[in-house]
Amino acid sequence: MEFDFVIIGAGSAGCAVAKGLSDANVGTICVLEAGPTDAVPQVKVPFGLLYTMGSRRDWRFQSAAQASAGMRRMKVSRGRMIGxxxxINSxxxxxxxxxxxxNWDLPGWDHVSVQDNFEEVEAAIQPQRLPDPHPISEAFGRTLGSNGLATPTPERESAGVFHTNMRHGRRWSAADAFLRPAQRSGNCEVLPGANVDRIAFEENRARTxxxxxxxxxxxxxxxxxxxxSIGSPAILMRSGVGPTGHLQEQGINVLCDARGVGQNLHDHPAVGVHHVGPNSGYGLTAKxxxxxxxxxxxxxxxxxxxxTSNFVEAGAFFRAAPVGPDGDDRPDVQTHFIPYMMGYRGKAITTxxxxxxxxxxCRPVSRGxxxxxxxxxHDAPNIDLGVLSDPADLSVLVAGFKRLRTxxxxxxxxxxxxxxxxPAEAVQTDDEIEDYVRNNCGTAYHPVGTLAMGVxxxxxxxxxxxxxxxxxxxxDASVMPxxxxxxxxxxxMMIGHRAAKFICREIGRG
Ligand SMILES: Cc1cc2nc3c(=O)[nH]c(=O)nc-3n(C[C@H](O)[C@H](O)[C@H](O)COP(=O)(O)OP(=O)(O)OC[C@H]3O[C@@H](n4cnc5c(N)ncnc54)[C@H](O)[C@@H]3O)c2cc1C
Structure with missing residues (x-):
């Protein structure tokens, strides 16, 4: 099979690339996706994400044991299907x-440069305030002063009900917004169940x-x-592009020594509190x-x-650490508020x-x-998230945890x-909170940075x-420095949309 362009992965970014290339009439496009279709109710109904996480539509990766977080292996959930x-996300x-x-410090990537890309993406997605939040989520949205119907913003301390990419009460994924319209244009073919091993090069041109x-x-x-961020660097290394020593250890022929491939992995580390009461949020009760x-x-x-609940219905941004010596008073933590009784004792069903x-x-400094x-x-890569490997992240989480309680x-x-x-009474002093964070934190499922852009x-x-x-x-998310x-x-999605523009410019279609 031969096409003009082949896109590996039908995710948030890949679908946006496909739409951009299809609109520009660059020729024939093929999108390869390892997972199955998304045509099942548990993907379309927002509440269904409870069932897709951990299912065959999730890659179900696990991190390496995290040395600074109690030697625990953490869940690294990733959608494995069209979209x-x-x-699978919230x-x-x-x-x-x-x-x-x-702060990416890249030519052509300040916020003004990416604004048009976001606006075009949002024209297709039309993010809107969650349509029917639980009253307790609405109330959480009033905790840092009134924010009206606006979503909270990381630009300043604020709380509110979140805006989501949902349309008419159902999930509106990258596949809905970009891929299916591209397929309808007739020049874009999508192959689910196409698990990519590697890219073969002719000389040093990616060809097959x-x-x-x-x-x-x-x-x-x-x-x-x-x-x-997990799949792209793994494919690139299997194709012979990566750190020479590591590729040789794995018995892979080295095409070029690219030391940064797989480095700089990071995510938002997170830790939470559970509240339980008879008249509180959603849960399994007789009433x-x-x-x-x-x-x-x-x-x-x-x-x-x-x-229609996406679980993570509301949230906030606030400052946890003291204002920095340089006057930095930006919100340094984000809160996700989930109006559900969530299990914390490891039982399958929680009442x-x-x-x-x-x-x-918000801006972790740890790197894995x-x-x-x-x-x-078929072997999952080693995913060392580097969670809390820099003590600065631990300090922010401890301070954030204390303020969240207040x-x-x-x-x-x-x-x-x-x-x-x-954790209630057992965790009160700073030392106890630090210990709790180390032994209970996870990530927000936002891995980035493993194929970073840079000069x-x-x-x-x-x-x-x-x-x-x-x-x-x-x-995709791997290119975020x-x-x-x-x-x-x-x-x-903005990155995918932008990539299509860059490719079109490169081939004289921009
Ligand atoms: C459970 C969960 C909840 C989240 N909640 C939110 C949220 O509420 N809001 C938010 O902004 N972000 C959320 N995120 C993060 C957000 O969804 C991701 O940052 C974003 O989707 C990443 O886009 P991407 O294009 O880089 O990768 P993906 O969307 O993951 O796409 C990668 C695609 O490539 C495919 N693929 C991988 N390897 C291969 C291979 N070898 N061959 C063929 N195909 C392959 C995958 O199956 C997948 O379809 C969440 C993520 C998860 C997992």
Missing amino acids: GSSS MVWFRGRMDDYA VVLTDGRKISARRGIVLSAG QMPAWMLSPIQWLLMRKGRM GSGFFADVCV RLTLSSKDP IIATAPFGDYQAPEAH GSEPVAPDMKVKQVEGLWAA KITSANTNAPS
């Missing part, structure tokens, strides 16, 4: 802070994609790697049974009710009603790295208020071309 992680929509982009089942798909003009039983019908008839809130570090565990594409204690929850059930030794150029080779671009201050789905 990628935009088909749909919370944030561009990030304006200065996040200036080799699938794990032996199929080969060739690209006349270019290949775009959009397999996400709530009739509402649960009616909710599927309510969703089918009106697209309303608890089935009772309650709520959960976390704090996660991704390496191959073998050259066999915010919850004084929140206008009325009858929905519930006492803290976990130095980074593997990807600011125009998203993979350095040292021809005909290959990287376009530093994580944005909030959730990463919108920035990933």
Whole structure:
């Protein structure tokens, strides 16, 4: 099979690349996706994410044991289907802070340069305020002063009900917004169940994609790697582009020594508190049974009710650490507020009603790295998230945790208020909180940075071309040199949209 362009990965960014290339009429396009279709109710119904996480539509990766976090292995959930992680995520929509982009320190990537790309993405996505939040989520949205109907913003201290990429009460993923319209244009073919092993080069030009089942798909003009922060560096290393020593250890022929591939892995570390009370948030209680039983019908008839809940209904941004010596008073933590009783004792089914809130570090400084565990594409890579490897992140989480407790204690929850059930009295002093954070933190499922763009030794150029080779671009969350201050789905789609523009310019179609 031969196409003009082959895109690897039908996720948040890959779908946006496909739409941009299809609109520009660059020729034939093929999108390769390892996972199955997204055409199942648990993907379309927002509440269904409870069932897709941990299912065959999730890569179900685990991190390496985290040395600074109790030697625990952490879940690294990643969408494995058409739409990628935009088909499994909580749909919370944030561009990030304006200065996040200036801080990338790349030519042509300040917030003004990316604004048009965000606007075009948002015209297709139309993010909107969550349609039917739980009253306790509305109340959490009033904790840091009135924010009206606006979403909170990482630009300043604020709380509120989140805006989401949902439409008419159902998930509106990158596949809905970009891929299916591209397919309808007739020049874009999508192959689900196409698990990519590696890219084969002619001289140093990326030419053919080799699938794990032996199929080969060739690209006349270019290949775009959009397999996400875990998949893209792994594919590139299996193709012979990566740190020489590591590739040789794995028995891979080295095409070029690219030391930055797989480095700079980071995510938002997060830790939370559980509250439980008889009249609190959603949960399995006798009183709530009739509402649960009616909710599927309510969703089918009106697209309303608890089935439209994305779980992470509201949140806040606030300053946890003292103002920096340089006067830095930017919010340094984000809170995700979930109006659900969530299990914290490791049981499969949890009864009772309650709520959960976390704090996660907006701009972590810890870094990990991704390496191959073998050259066999069926073996998951080693994902060392480097969580809390820099003590600065631990300090922010400890301070954020303390302030979150105060915010919850004084929140206008009325009858929905519930006492803290976990970690509660056992964790009070700074030392106890530090210990709790180390032994209970996870991440927000926002890994980035493993194929960072840069003008130095980074593997990807600011125009998203993979350095040292021809005909290959990287376009997904892996190219972010530093994580944005909030959730990463919108920035990933913006990156995909932008990549299509850069490719068109390169081939004289821009
Ligand atoms: C559970 C969860 C909740 C989240 N919640 C939010 C949220 O509420 N808001 C937010 O902004 N962000 C959220 N995120 C993060 C956000 O979804 C991601 O940052 C974003 O989707 C990343 O986009 P991407 O294009 O880089 O990768 P992805 O969207 O993950 O796409 C990569 C695609 O490549 C495919 N692929 C990988 N390897 C191969 C291979 N070898 N061959 C073929 N195909 C391959 C994958 O199956 C996938 O479809 C969440 C993520 C998760 C997992």
